[in-house]
Amino acid sequence: MANKSYDAIVIGAGPGGYVAAIRLGQLGLKVLCIDKEYWGGVCLNWGCIPSKALIAASGLAHKVRHAEKMGLFVKDVNVDVGKMQDWKDGIVHKLTTGVAGLVKGNGGDLLKGAAKLTGPKTVEVTKEDGSKESFDATKAIIVATGTSIIQIPGFEPDGDLVITAREAVSLREAPKRMVLIGGGVIGLELGMVYQKLGTEVTVVELMDQILPGTDKDLVRVVEKHLTKGDSPATVLTKAKATKLKKTKKKVTVTVDHDGEEKTLEADKVLVAVGFKPNSKNLGLEEIGVKMDERGHVLVDGQLQTNVPGVYAIGDVTGGPYLAHKASKEAELCAEVIAGHARSMDDVMAMPAAIFTDPEIATVGLTESAAKAQGKKVAIGKFPFAALGKAMAVEETDGFIKVITDAENENKLLGMAVVGPEASTIISEGALAMEMHAFADDVGLTVHPHPTLGEGVMEAFKHALGEAVHIMNRRR
DSSP states (O other): OOOEEEEEEEEOOSTTHHHHHHHHHHTTOOEEEEESSOTTHHHHHHSHHHHHHHHHHHHHHHHHHTOGGGTOOOSOOOOOHHHHHHHHHHHHHHHHHHHHHHHHHTTOEEEEEEEEEEETTEEEEEETTSOEEEEEEEEEEEEOOOEEEOOOTTOOOOSSSEEOHHHHTTOSSOOSEEEEEOOSHHHHHHHHHHHHTTOEEEEEOSSSSSSTTSOHHHHHHHHHHHHSSSSOOEEEOSEEEEEEEEOSSOEEEEEEETTEEEEEEESEEEEOOOEEEOOTTSSTTTTTOOBOTTOOBOOOTTSBOSSTTEEEOGGGGOSSOOHHHHHHHHHHHHHHHTTOOOOGGGOOOOOEEEOSSSEEEEEEOOHHHHHHTTOOEEEEEEEGGGOHHHHHTTOOOOEEEEEEETTTTTEEEEEEEEETTHHHHHHHHHHHHHTTOBHHHHHTSOOOSSOTTHHHHHHHHHHTTOOSSSOOOOO
């Protein structure tokens, strides 16, 4: 019996895979999208979306509790974490069913099962009932299998006392004490959710700062929020978790903190030390697809591997691990397969956002990276404390910073924001970079008042020595 044939087969249904399937269908190709677990991938099911829902809900509770300055006196804020989770689950269900509907609506087929390449143009799928079926791809196969959580020997998750982000977004009550092993993006985003719900949080980070790789002036603002206030967290940097002991309801973590041994007790331990690519058991090595030493699939500017007709997109190809990067690659890859001239080399900027409190967002070069490249930079910086709208919404911590090339008419090299709505504000920086903007271009652009976005205009003007609402540096 002949295999069922498609123009393209997509393995993985996350923000890379499902977007690729939709775009391929829009371009008139017959496409099959396969996933072994769920539609929407990590992002929609237990990553980006559910965590941001919990961040919003816990943030609102925190803000209401501290609204006295605005003249709002709330006697008590009762948080029903179980009901919060039900609300979050409703959002997830709506989005994941919507994704499946969009793939089908654009002419694509969906199949649950574990896929494996048996050749450059053939895929075998082991379905949920154990049966197997093979398919042909006449044009291309796209690998969009993402990443999975790295496990630390001796700290393997049990789904109860020792958990990962997957379980952390679904806790039905806030634990009394939580230890975060890893002070990166995932650990801090979720740790700060439960901190706002009353959990006593301790962060154990191997590096010399939380959010490693992020400029320290941005991190300082977040660390201030994390370690101050009515439920201050303990942050241990240069610290390594060495041993874990479980009882029936508690966990004890032994930590080497800069040479000193410490013992931490907790109700939950959240392990969040990073991700690894899901490239094994896909048949990639058997058909000769090249990978790096960590298992990331190597691709060119058009997302094609060294094996003609086999493409890869998203986290499985390497960092930065961003859902919107995967989606952009998915659209471009689909268009390449359909015969359009496209390349990721044409993408000038890839923004990133961290949803801590406050948020951090960046695009382009950081200040430290620009200086490391030997560039002479002009920095423009505008604090939210000087912005009327930030005062009006009682969110004045942080700043907007732009990094420009002082030797090239102040062309924009990068932008960073730490503060309210940083993840939204950074889009203006991404557009400016894509348009090859100079400081004058944005500084001369009229921004509406009163808005948080005004700070972008002022930051660019500050780089030029022309800011109105803060003092400029003497030149």
